[in-house]
Amino acid sequence: MSSSRLDPWVDSYAQRTNGMQASEIRALFAVASRPEVVSLAGGMPFVQALDMEMMAETVSKLLLERGAVALQYGSGQGDVFLREQILDVMAEVKVTAHPDDIIVTTGSQMALDLVTRVFCNPGDVVLVEAPSYVGALGVFRAYECDVVHVPMDDEGLNPIALAEAIARVRAEGKTVKMIYTIPSFHNPAGITQSQVRRAEILAVAKSAGILLLEDDPYGLLGFEGEPPAAIRSLDEEGVIYLGSFSKTIASGLRVGWAVAPHGVREKLVLAAESAVLCPSNYSQLTISQYLATQPWREQIKTYQELYRERRDALLESLELLMPAGTTWTKPAGGFYSWVTLPEGLDSKAMLPRAVSQLVAYVPGTGFYVNGDGHHNMRLSYCYPEPERIREGVRRLAAVIEGELGIAATFGTTVGLRKSDGHESPAPNLA
Template identity: 60%
Template structure:
């Protein structure tokens, strides 16, 4: 059989047939780590998997039973491309906890908030367009934007999140060069990967900058209800309806396996989101929506969120305590909610190059490079505290400290002798899957 790439040397015979936009698809460093991190002897501080074991089995089982017994013909049938009206009504109650006031018609249910993000990219991004995002930013968002042949331009962050002045300077520079900025993508509460939270005044400043520049803001908020001591500032969507598309999900406050998220958007965008949703999946899963709707209607879901907060607070405290004990000379963020700590390494250490040594020491993390479109983040690590037990977190940080201190010793030896031990480079080349090697 003759294929479009049969004359070439690429191992994929269909290489020449793919759309140009597939060049933006690449393996996620986080996903590639799962093969390594899933080994039982490895302490994984890499993936942001919710601790679903904290959800009582009977709560889920009861919701599933009622969904099948009482609403089976609806739950197992096709549904609306906008989502179940009953669930959309309940989503309004969830969002009201963060100050959002909307109508049922404003909400579009999606197959996880990741799907909503892809729909936004499909609606807005042409090749060569620009998405402004925090630097660092959510790894899969960057992948999605690049897959639509957009350029991701990062704006620096500090321990209070996105810097408004840097955002203004970036917009001015891009507009002066004739670039088309389609939207600003931000995770303002308990940021992934940095764990920091944007203060209210900065939220207002960023919204004003976007308003003056006539740029849409996409507010991604998976973690906003998972605070430890006090709630974060209200959502940006709470004060700006026309210029903000808000993304939410039940993956962090209920269960990711059900794959239900949502978007709240201005009217015109909402209508296009519904059409794009129908074109992509026809309708989000009626069964998953019915299960979640039953859970919200009958269970103490607010109390369950409190339970998750306690679980994650304990794990956060274990990680911060272990970092202070084993790596006191380094710097890291102190999250007040969410899943992540951002660890800053000495500038001459490379977190991606160091990863094979970490795997050998039976600890996994996500290198900072995963969260940048431009190769940044080499001297940073994202540490996830959501899934391992506190004891495993402490042991993982101890092992990580051994790795970091060992790398510093190697660099000291290199400074003195001008060469590294031969086995070091071999280890770095052989211990990881190809997509992160």
């Protein structure tokens, strides 16, 4: 983002600010948030599905009964009773832990920041999926990490490619600090690792002595059967597990957590105290009161059904309307499908035309640090109603048809517009 005003401090910034870049597409998203645009871009949960009268009563009761605690500073590690309740939530993905292993954070984004802060020196390598969560890439870049993508297949992160990447990076004399993975209902790829795959990935990490950072905001939002067992359920010392209430209760509360091996957890608490003193008691106790007094498993079922219906609307209309040569993943949960465009099309170059046709998505380049993703886009089905999703896909299909016409005339649209593959996270990409 350039400024027309002169910045008198331009020569004073820390080295690390070079890794903090504004998204080129941010301005476009301001346009995309207009009500006439069907946004398949944002990752906003549909919190309207919460019963607001119930929420109001829950919070009223909290403030009348424990207001002096809810409105006071709390522990840097997080409320101890909430940490016990988090154990119940994680039991759904087969994680067992002790409340003392948990640190509550201002959203799991903050847990990502703290883990990176505690482990990564500038130049340390973090291995991530190709593609990977834009907000995690932003954190790794902000700490001047060297981010290396590892290919995925239909079962997620490929363990053979992972082992090869570790060997290659180490042969270059670099230190691999972490493997970052989203095993369930991947953002943005919409892929879920099989249980066999999880064990294979863990085995590679363990045998290389590399920490596995498991990010699991969507784990409880599967559309069929039991939630997948987390990798953390297989191993305690080698995995940091990140969880969040943003998608299962409400994102505006900003409450997530990390489960970490004992020594790591101690460091994370020190880092958290430095970063924010303590997470909000108000948000934490709101969630705690909600979990203690409301049928939260039923609420998660409501969310599952809502998102399944929207996933179905997306997949059906993609099937019906997308031009030949377009492919997409079929998510079994979560918020996202990952689309690959026909040969010769560029998702980022196409975005302004899409927005002018009143549909928005996130171009694939945002999910890579290396300029890949030009042929991809992330479609979110979490927020718009099913009928709006169908309308959005209809508009998008028309835009792609139009681009195909241009490509047929000029050979390709790639490179017709500037596009350097660097994006930074923005809340609407969460």
